[in-house]
Structures are given as structure tokens and as C-alpha cells.
Amino acid sequence: xxxxxxxxxxxxxxxxxxxxxWMGIEIRRVDRRSITLGMPAQPRNxxxxxxxxxxxxxxxxxxxxxxxVLAQIGPVxxxxxxxxxxxxxxxxxxxxxxxxxxxxxxxxxxxxGDFRIYGAEGDEPVARASLTYSIPPDRA
Amino acid sequence: xxxxxxxxxxxxxxxxxxxxxWMGIEIRRVDRRSITLGMPAQPRNxxxxxxxxxxxxxxxxxxxxxxxVLAQIGPVxxxxxxxxxxxxxxxxxxxxxxxxxxxxxxxxxxxxGDFRIYGAEGDEPVARASLTYSIPPDRA
Amino acid sequence: xxxxxxxxxxxxxxxxxxxxxWMGIEIRRVDRRSITLGMPAQPRNxxxxxxxxxxxxxxxxxxxxxxxVLAQIGPVxxxxxxxxxxxxxxxxxxxxxxxxxxxxxxxxxxxxGDFRIYGAEGDEPVARASLTYSIPPDRA
Amino acid sequence: xxxxxxxxxxxxxxxxxxxxxWMGIEIRRVDRRSITLGMPAQPRNxxxxxxxxxxxxxxxxxxxxxxxVLAQIGPVxxxxxxxxxxxxxxxxxxxxxxxxxxxxxxxxxxxxGDFRIYGAEGDEPVARASLTYSIPPDRA
Numbered sequence: 045x046x047x048x049x050x051x052x053x054x055x056x057x058x059x060x061x062x063x064x065x066w067m068g069i070e071i072r073r074v075d076r077r078s079i080t081l082g083m084p085a086q087p088r089n090x091x092x093x094x095x096x097x098x099x100x101x102x103x104x105x106x107x108x109x110x111x112x113v114l115a116q117i118g119p120v121x122x123x124x125x126x127x128x129x130x131x132x133x134x135x136x137x138x139x140x141x142x143x144x145x146x147x148x149x150x151x152x153x154x155x156x157g158d159f160r161i162y163g164a165e166g167d168e169p170v171a172r173a174s175l176t177y178s179i180p181p182d183r184a
Numbered sequence: 185x186x187x188x189x190x191x192x193x194x195x196x197x198x199x200x201x202x203x204x205x206w207m208g209i210e211i212r213r214v215d216r217r218s219i220t221l222g223m224p225a226q227p228r229n230x231x232x233x234x235x236x237x238x239x240x241x242x243x244x245x246x247x248x249x250x251x252x253v254l255a256q257i258g259p260v261x262x263x264x265x266x267x268x269x270x271x272x273x274x275x276x277x278x279x280x281x282x283x284x285x286x287x288x289x290x291x292x293x294x295x296x297g298d299f300r301i302y303g304a305e306g307d308e309p310v311a312r313a314s315l316t317y318s319i320p321p322d323r324a
Numbered sequence: 325x326x327x328x329x330x331x332x333x334x335x336x337x338x339x340x341x342x343x344x345x346w347m348g349i350e351i352r353r354v355d356r357r358s359i360t361l362g363m364p365a366q367p368r369n370x371x372x373x374x375x376x377x378x379x380x381x382x383x384x385x386x387x388x389x390x391x392x393v394l395a396q397i398g399p400v401x402x403x404x405x406x407x408x409x410x411x412x413x414x415x416x417x418x419x420x421x422x423x424x425x426x427x428x429x430x431x432x433x434x435x436x437g438d439f440r441i442y443g444a445e446g447d448e449p450v451a452r453a454s455l456t457y458s459i460p461p462d463r464a
Numbered sequence: 465x466x467x468x469x470x471x472x473x474x475x476x477x478x479x480x481x482x483x484x485x486w487m488g489i490e491i492r493r494v495d496r497r498s499i500t501l502g503m504p505a506q507p508r509n510x511x512x513x514x515x516x517x518x519x520x521x522x523x524x525x526x527x528x529x530x531x532x533v534l535a536q537i538g539p540v541x542x543x544x545x546x547x548x549x550x551x552x553x554x555x556x557x558x559x560x561x562x563x564x565x566x567x568x569x570x571x572x573x574x575x576x577g578d579f580r581i582y583g584a585e586g587d588e589p590v591a592r593a594s595l596t597y598s599i600p601p602d603r604a
Contacts, residue, residue, distance in 0.1 A: 060232065092200065098265050099246055103239040125238050126574070127547055127596065129269040129409045131436050131454060133429040148440075148452055149413045153573060153598075154546070156411050158438070158452060160428075172428055172438060172454060174411060176547065176596075178573075266434070267407055267456065269549045271576050271594060273569040288580075288592055289553040293433060293458075294406070296551050298578070298592060300568075312568055312578060314551060314592060316407065316456075318433075340512070372480070378545050379523040386519055405518050409549040 046074055046115040053111050056119050067100070069107055072142075079112040079145045085138065094138035101141065101171050102130060105159040108145045109175040113155045116147070122180040126154070130173040137163040141170070154178055186214055186255040193251050196259050207240070209247055212282075219252040219285045225278065234278035241281065241311050242270060245299040248285045249315040253295045256287070262320040266294070270313040277303040281310070294318055326354055326395040333391050336399050347380070349387055352422075359392040359425045365418065374418035381421065381451050382410060385439040388425045389455040393435045396427070402460040406434070410453040417443040421450070434458055466494055466535040473531050476539050487520070489527055492562075499532040499565045505558065514558035521561065521591050522550060525579040528565045529595040533575045536567070542600040546574070550593040557583040561590070574598055 048056065050071045067089065070082040081104065083089070089100035106125055113123055142162045149156040155177045160169040188196065190211045207229065210222040221244065223229070229240035246265055253263055282302045289296040295317045300309040328336065330351045347369065350362040361384065363369070369380035386405055393403055422442045429436040435457045440449040468476065470491045487509065490502040501524065503509070509520035526545055533543055562582045569576040575597045580589040 092261075098268075099239065099243040102242045102246075102268070106239055106242075121232075124275075125272055127269070127271050128238075128242070129267070129454070129549060131267050131428075131456065132265055133436055135264075148411075148449055153601075156413055156452070169428055172436070174409070174452060174454065176411065181573075181601075269409060269594070271568075271596065273576055288551075288589055293461075296553055296592070309568055312576070312594060314549070314594065316551065321433075321461075372541075378548075379519065379526055382522045382526075382548070383519040386522075401512075404555075405552055407549070407551050408518075408522070409547070411547050412545055415544075 047118040048115050060121050074115045077147050081108045081143045083141045085140050095136045096141050101161055104143050105173040108143050109157045112145050112147055113177050116150055123177050126178045127176040132171050134170050136170040137165055139164045187258040188255050200261050214255045217287050221248045221283045223281045225280055235276045236281050241301055244283050245313040248283050249297045252285050252287055253317050256290055263317050266318045267316040272311050274310050276310040277305055279304045327398040328395050340401050354395045357427050361388045361423045363421045365420055375416045376421050381441055384423050385453040388423050389437045392425050393457050396430055403457050406458045407456040412451050414450050416450040417445055419444045467538045468535050480541050494535045497567050501528045501563045503561045505560055515556045516561050521581055524563050525593040528563050529577045532565050533597050536570055543597050546598045547596040552591050554590050556590040557585055559584045
């Protein structure tokens with residue numbers, strides 16, 4: 045069982061990181077190993093042609109990994125990204141995106157996860173990313 | 185000599201990518217091998233404590249590499265990031281950030297560059313990043 | 325259907341890259357999207373404790389991606405790695421390793437793939453890697 | 465001042481990692497922030513055409529970063545690579561290679577460094593790499 049539900053994760057984000065609310069990212073599902081998120085196409089994150097921008101995709105996986113870690117360890121504001129590596133594979137189709145994340149390691153000091161981002165149509169990923177988060181040593 | 189001056193780069197960005205204007209990124213210097221950019225601390229890119237967020241730093245180096253490439257090859261809207269790898273090294277101090285980028289390879293098909301991001305105080309980088317851009321094959 | 329069978333891939337390697345024979349890497353399976361390889365524990369690639377070294381794991385995924393690409397495009401000696409990113413997740417158990425690779429993109433100019441490496445025991449990966457290969461423009 | 469001299473680093477390697485002796489890597493210089501290493505062209509690490517292979521370059525920077533960290537913290541066999549990211553920029557010229565490494569962060573838990581690899585001729589790097597090492601928590 046996860047330590048924070050979707051509702052608790054959303055409430056935590058709103059309280060601690062109000063500035064990211066404008067991205068409109070939605071948690072669709074989270075469990076002990078994986079997470080699914082949605083990112084709506086909206087004016088701020090679009091490029092000409094109606095496709096979601098690279099930086100918006102980086103924000104999506106960065107936040108997604110943070111949420112996937114929080115769901116396991118509880119509300120720890122001090123977990124921070126130490127490495128993010130992303131390959132942009134193909135131009136995303138216009139419209140919303142979906143991110144699928146998987147936790148590969150949850151250690152005492154670091155967590156590592158893999159993400160793939162998909163458009164609404166088709167089953168080929170538009171991007172893949174891996175991320176490392178540092179977990180504060182003094183969490184209870 | 186570069187193919188696009190700072191003024192031309194700024195005009196190109198405003199015309200082609202109006203949505204990124206809100207980041208307030210400023211080109212301070214660009215030549216055949218390197219670029220210096222500034223990113224002001226402003227409400228949208230801040231985290232609690234007044235430090236600039238990770239996603240804002242990723243946007244900074246992504247745009248910085250694009251500008252460094254454009255300065256060499258001229259206005260090519262279709263150059264796209266294919267890989268971005270970033271290490272966050274230490275919490276940035278509150279306030280503005282500066283990015284220093286260096287072009288390591290400018291081939292016919294890809295360009296690779298290295299960036300470091302610094303706070304206003306101190307000479308230790310708060311982040312390092314490397315990026316690969318794909319250059320469209322049919323540019324004149 | 326793949327363009328090169330396991331037997332053809334092995335013969336190509338022996339002819340073009342005799343120096344890598346000593347690694348003992350075995351292709352177990354390859355199809356249009358994925359590959360499975362085995363790497364035996366042998367004196368040259370071991371660390372104290374009998375676990376396979378990090379550089380040997382990097383060689384494994386580098387060769388694995390090359391073989392996965394060749395299986396799709398035929399014998400092209402000039403395909404070269406342009407980026408390799410690897411996370412070492414946990415100390416591998418003593419003994420042989422297995423790598424599972426997946427092709428995420430096969431474009432005209434680049435191919436991108438993801439690999440995970442597993443020990444003989446357990447289902448948690450000991451490493452994950454992503455690789456980009458550049459494909460020569462003038463292949464038939 | 466560094467904690468281990470070139471002679472001490474070499475002795476430590478020979479004692480703890482005898483299997484890497486065959487690479488012939490030579491430490492040319494090391495200080496509090498940086499290291500220079502040489503890698504000779506020898507049959508085992510060559511590709512057709514007499515250039516040093518990609519995996520040999522990965523071994524070079526992996527060992528180089530380990531030595532750069534050891535020089536600062538003393539002989540700690542348990543420091544391990546957690547991430548290695550490398551861009552191969554151009555085909556190396558035939559002959560020996562030189563690696564220049566720089567320590568970007570030396571924290572209590574992780575160390576991060578940047579490397580560039582050069583051929584004997586020319587001042588353009590043939591590869592760039594960044595590495596993260598995990599430092600055991602219980603070192604004295």
C-alpha cells in the first residue's frame with residue numbers, strides 16, 4: 045500500500061508547491077512500483093503546431109518522479125532531483141500527454157525511476173527519461 | 185563571427201516562440217564557441233526559499249543551447265533537442281542565475297554542448313548539463 | 325522479421341570485431357523490438373567478491389544496442405554510439421548477468437534503446453541504461 | 465593537498481583492482497580539483513583503424529573519476545559509480561588518448577565530476593562524460 049493517496053499527494057503539492065499548479069498535471073494512478081500522470085495541452089506549455097514543449101515534458105517527469113517517491117516514503121519536502129536524463133524520441137502529436145513512471149530503486153539515500161511519455165494516439169513513446177532523487181538522511 | 189547577433193536572436197525568439205518570453209532569460213554574450221545567459225528570479229520560477237526551480241534551470245539550458253546553435257547556423261526553427269542530461273549539484277542561492285555554455289561539437293547532423301549554472305555569489309556551479317540538438321538535414 | 329539472425333550477428337561480430345570475443349557475450353533472442361543477451365562471469369570482468377564490473381556492464385549494453393540495431397538494418401559497421409547513460413542500481417550478485425534491451429526509436433539517422441541488466445537471482449535490475457546510436461546516412 | 469599521491473593511488477589500484485592493470489592507464493597529474501590521465505593504444509582496446517574503442521573510453525573516465533575521488537577522501541574501496549553519462553563526439557585519431565577530469569561536487573554522500581577525452585593531435589574533445597559516485601556513509 046502506498047503511504048500517500050492521490051488525494052493526499054495533490055493536497056501536499058498545493059500546500060508546498062503552489063507555483064506548479066498552472067501545469068495542470070493530473071495523477072491518474074499510483075502504486076508501490078509505478079505511477080500514471082496526465083498533462084493537458086494548454087497555452088502555456090505549447091509550441092507552434094499545438095504540441096507540448098520539451099521543458100513542459102521535463103517538468104512532467106520531474107514532478108512525476110517526486111510524486112512516485114512521496115507515495116512510498118510520505119510527505120518529505122526535502123527530496124530533490126539530483127539527475128535527470130531525457131531523450132526526445134519523436135515530435136508529440138497535438139493534444140494531451142500521458143506519462144508512465146516506474147520505480148527501479150528505492151534506497152535509503154537515493155531513488156531511481158524510469159519514465160516514458162506517450163501522446164493520446166499510438167503506442168510509441170514520444171520521450172523517455174530516467175531520474176535520480178536524493179532522499180534526506182534524517183527522515184523518520 | 186556568429187551568424188546571428190544577440191539582437192537577432194532575441195527578435196527570432198519573440199517571433200517564433202512568444203510563449204517563452206515569460207522566463208525573462210537574457211543573452212549576455214555569444215561567440216563561435218560559447219554563450220552566457222542570465223535568468224532572473226521571478227515568482228513563476230521560484231521554489232520556497234526564493235531559489236530558482238529545477239525545471240526553470242532545465243528551460244534555461246535548453247533555450248541556451250538552442251540559441252548557441254542558432255548563432256552558428258542561422259535561424260532554423262526545426263533544430264530540436266534530442267537529449268538533455270542534467271546534474272543538480274547544490275541548492276542555488278536565492279536570486280538570479282547565470283548559465284555558461286560551450287559548444288563541443290557542431291556537425292552536419294547534431295550539435296553537442298555543455299552548460300554550467302552559477303548563482304550570483306560563489307564560483308561553484310549549482311548545476312551542470314549536457315545537451316544534444318538534432319539539426320535538420322535540408323538547411324541551405 | 326529481423327534482417328540478421330543470431331547466427332549472422334555472431335558471424336559479423338567475429339569478422340569485424342574480433343577483439344570483443346573475450347567478453348563471452350551470448351545473444352539469446354532478438355526480434356523487431358527487443359533483444360536478450362547473457363554475460364558470463366569470467367576472470368577478466370570480475371571485481372573482488374565475484375561480481376561483474378561496471379565497465380563490463382557498459383560493454384554489454386553498448387554491444388547489445390549495436391546488435392539490436394544491426395538486426396533491424398543489416399550489417400552496417402559504421403553505426404556508432406553517440407550517447408550512453410547508465411545508472412548502477414545495486415551491487416550485482418556473483419555470477420552471470422542477463423541484459424534485456426528494447427528499441428524505442430529506429431529513425432533514418434538515429435536509433436534509441438533502453439536496457440536493463442539482471443542477475444541470475446531476483447527480478448530487480450542491477451542497472452538500467454539508455455543509448456543512442458548514429459546510423460550512417462548512406463546505407464542502401 | 466591531496467590525501468593520496470599518484471604513487472599511492474597506483475599502489476592502491478594494484479592491490480585492490482589487479483584486473484584493471486591491463487588497461488595501461490597512467491595518472492599524469494592530480495590535485496584538489498582535477499586529474500589528467502593517459503590511455504595508451506594497445507591491441508586489446510583498439511577498433512579497426514587503430515582507434516581506441518568506446519568501452520575503453522568509458523573505462524578510462526570511470527577509473528579516472530574513482531581516482532579523483534580517492535585522491536580527496538583517501539583509500540575507500542567502497543565508493544561506487546552510480547551514474548555515468550557519455551557523449552562520443554568524433555572518431556578518435558589513432559594513438560593514445562588523454563582524459564581531463566574536474567571535480568564539480570564532493571559532498572558527504574556523492575561526488576560529481578566532468579571529463580573530456582582528447583587525442584594526441586588537436587584540441588577538440590573526442591568525448592565528454594559526467595559521472596556520479598556514491599561515497600560510503602561510514603568512512604572515518
